[in-house]
Amino acid sequence: MELFDAKGCLSEEGLQALVGGQLDETQRLEAAEHLAYCDRCMDRYTALLTDDVLEQPPRSARGAVMGTIWIRRLMQNTWGRAAVATVAAVLALTLWRAGTLEQILHTGQQLNTWLPQTTQQTEPELLGKPIEDKKQLTEKLSDALDALLHHSADTTEK
Incomplete structure (x- = not known):
């Protein structure tokens, strides 16, 4: 044998x-x-x-399995994006409330005085209209953020 x-x-x-x-x-x-x-x-x-024959399912489970996988991936992407957006919003509000945004703007203006004159010359038509008044910028940012905060507070109360 x-x-x-x-x-x-x-x-x-x-x-x-x-x-x-x-x-x-x-x-x-x-x-x-x-x-x-x-x-x-x-x-x-x-x-x-x-010597046993494997049981065959009465119907294919492929559709249910693939549907579950698709939903899981969608939820992971959705929750991931929502988490990133939430972190960005919290960081922006924190910087704004702490006054860091104003410090950054103030530092940017100080840098303009330290740079040589050749690098300060820019083309306004390419960069857009510069903001002359720092108070005007701060007020616009404050109004926009207050509107966002009050609007979200109004929708959560309903």
Whole structure:
């Protein structure tokens, strides 16, 4: 009896002998070693031992599984974007309320006095109209942020 076929896998006769307990000690060790690394032979051996046919589901589960995966990815993207937007809003409000925004604007004006005159020359038509009055900018920012805060507070109370 040949335990292995020409490809090096267990022959049908060898598998039947293994299941039936007809192999000697050396042949059983060789078969066990081969089954340890050959998935194809292990599948064949397992099929001989179980003799059970796998149950087929009454309908395909592919649609339900793919739908669940799609919803999970959508929620991860949505919650991730919402978290980033929330962090950005909290950071902007914190900077505004702490007065950091005004300090940044003040530092920017101080930098303009330190730069050489050649770098200060810009083309206003390309950069837009510069804001002359710092108070005007602060008031506009304050009004916009207050409107946002009051609008969100009004919608949460309803």
